[in-house]
Amino acid sequence: MKRRDFLKSTAVFVSGAAVSLSALELIDPQELLAANPELRWGFLVNTHNCVGCGFCVKACKTENDIPMNANVTRTWVERYVITKDGEVVMDTPKGALNGFTNKQLDQNKSGMRDIPDADVAQAFFVPKLCNHCDTPACVQVCPVGATYQTKDGAVLVDRKWCIGCGYCIMGCPYGVRFFHPEEHVADKCTFCYHRISNGGDTACAQACPFDARQIGNLRDPNDPVAKAVMNQRVGVLRDEYGTKPQVFYLGLSKEVR
């Protein structure tokens, strides 16, 4: 082989290999997300405002046809009572479907717990719902592609495709997923995708009399939720899991898990 031929064929081979390598390069989801900068749903929970009435839970169950009496819910409210000794007592009777009407805290097997007012240092309510994470652990574990994230950030379940294996229910660090007792598939908060996509509010946010819940577009700098996330001291749940939750809390306390 002449030197000229060798160089020629080497150049052809290298450029050819470079083309096929670039075709094989994995596409970064972040890049794809940046390609759609107009809309990314986010949620703001103001825990200072929540009074534990549970109207959000009732509205969510009605709106999304979750059986009222089944012990599953897409959103719930937790009550935290921190005593002067530093003990943290938490309860959420029926997910606060009927609100909090009793001073006693439901401690499941150990019965009802009475804490005298004089022993209470702090007491507050924390609404919970799906965090619609940027890197959702539940989506990654689905073996059949039944749960996924839309380009505007909502994590949804394809009811026709779900085989009910329950991996996603175990995979979610926040415990927001459950097995739907009637549909027999995994179920979760959709951010009321049918409402927000048609210009509405989520059922829980519209039912809240105290503006403790708000949905908004994180990509719109004039959106009240985006403004609060940018300008105020917000926290997210279980940041250490790396799921990048998109439900932001005002007044989040370290006791909240």
Next chain:
Amino acid sequence: MKRHVWRPLFVVVGMVVVILLFRLLYVPDDFGSQDRGYTFGYHRLSNEQEWKDYPAKYQDSSYCSGCHEDKSESVGASGHAMIPCENCHGAAFNHPEDPETLTIDRSRELCIRCHSELYMPSSGRNDIPGIDPSQHNAGIECSDCHNPHNPSLEDM
């Protein structure tokens, strides 16, 4: 090669072809990696539209005030102004066509969601007038004395 080697090989190849054909027919055309890539967006695209088409039950208080202007004005002047109509009157669905009438929840259980007195010093609950439901006129409905659209007894 001998026939006893080829035969099982044909069976295996046949099975693979059958499985691939079944997959071709069973998996919809719009199934695949969508906007969020393979890791987060591997799904059937038309399911997004199916979720968007899910029927909404709750309308909005502004929907109610379109006809019941007098009611929304009266409640709007009271301390209950911030409570959405549908929290007590139930989801509107397609009212007035379907259902023609809404059921009003006048139960004590509804009122004490907010007005049962709890000691919650780090929340807004303490700013709401509260009662002990077991002591405060137990057994009768709150609405027997209090008008939900103007609950203060002094104003009545």
